[in-house]
Amino acid sequence: MEVGPRDGLQNEKEVVSTATKLELIERLAKAGLQDIEAASFVSPKWVPQMADHAEIMAGLPSAERYPNVNYSVLTPNLKGFEAAAAAGAREVAVFAAASEGFSQKNINCSIAESLERFVPIFEAAKQQGIRVRGYVSCVVACPYDGPVAPEKVAQVAARLLELGSYEISLGDTIGAGTPASVLRMLEAVERVAPVRKLAGHYHDTYGMAVANVYASYQFGLRSFDSSIAGLGGCPYAKGATGNVATEDLVYLFNGLGVQTGVDLDALVDCADWISGMLGRAPNSRVSRAMLAKRN
Secondary structure: OEOHHHHHOOOOOOOOOHHHHHHHHHHHHHOOOOEEEEEEOOOOOOOHHHOOHHHHHHHOOOOOOOOOOEEEEEOOOHHHHHHHHHOOOOEEEEEEEOOHHHHHHHHOOOHHHHHHHHHHHHHHHHHHOOEEEEEEEOOOEEOOOEEOOHHHHHHHHHHHHHHOOOEEEEEEOOOOOOHHHHHHHHHHHHOOOOHHHEEEEEEOOOOOHHHHHHHHHHHOOOOEEEEHHHOOOOOOOOOOOOEOEHHHHHHHHHHOOOOOOOOHHHHHHHHHHHHHHOOOOOOOHHHHHHHHHHO
C-alpha cells in the first residue's frame, strides 16, 4: 500500500499543489504500484495539506490507463466518509490507536469512543459496497504512554475486524519497534485475527523499519504500507521520521525473489522527482545509492 500521497505529504509545511500530487500518483501507478492511498477527507482546519481531497479524486488517473490500480482515502468520521463516497471513493480507511494518550491527542477521544464513531461508517460502507481498511496506531510504543501492551493492540484490531475491516494495518507510529517487539505484538494479534488480514506499517525513526518488515514477512504478513522516498512522519510524535521507503522495500523483496510487479528504477526516478519538488534529497537509502551510482 503506497501511502506517500496521503501519509507522506500530509505534514509538509509548504502546501503541495494539486497538480504535483496528481503527477505523483500517476508516476506511482506507472511504476507498477496497484494500491495507492490518494487523499484524506479530514477537515482542512486540522490538515490543510489535504484540503484538495475532492479535486484529487476528480483528477485521478483513469481506470482505462491503469485498470488494476486501487485508490483509497482516509476518513476519520461519518462526515468524511460521506464526502469521500460522494467524490467516488471505493475504499476508505479508518484509524484508531492502541494507546489512550495518543487517541486523545490525535482525535480528541478515547479508544472506545473512536471505535464507536466508526460503526455508522462501516454500516454505510456495507450498503454502498465500499471496502474499509482499519489502521491501528502506536502498536509498539506511544510518545505519551510509553510501551504499549501487545494485548491492547490485539483488542483494537479484533474490534476493527469485527466491524468489517478487510485488512488491519498495524502502525509503529513513532518507529520505536525492533523485530523482537514487533513479533511479540504480531503473536498477540494473530490470536484474534488471521495473518492474511494483517499489514505492517513501520516508521524508520531508529532505522529498524526494513528489519521489521523482514521479520513480519517471515511471520507470514504479505501486505505492507510504505511511502515513496520515505516521506512522512507524525505531528503528534516528536522526532518520528517518515514511513519506510517504498524503494527500500522493493529492493528487499527483489533480493528475496518476491515478485512485487514494481519497477525499481521508475520508483527511484519518482522518489528523486518528488524529493526535488520538496527541496530535499530522498530519505531512502536505496534511492540515494542508486542515484549516486547513476552519477
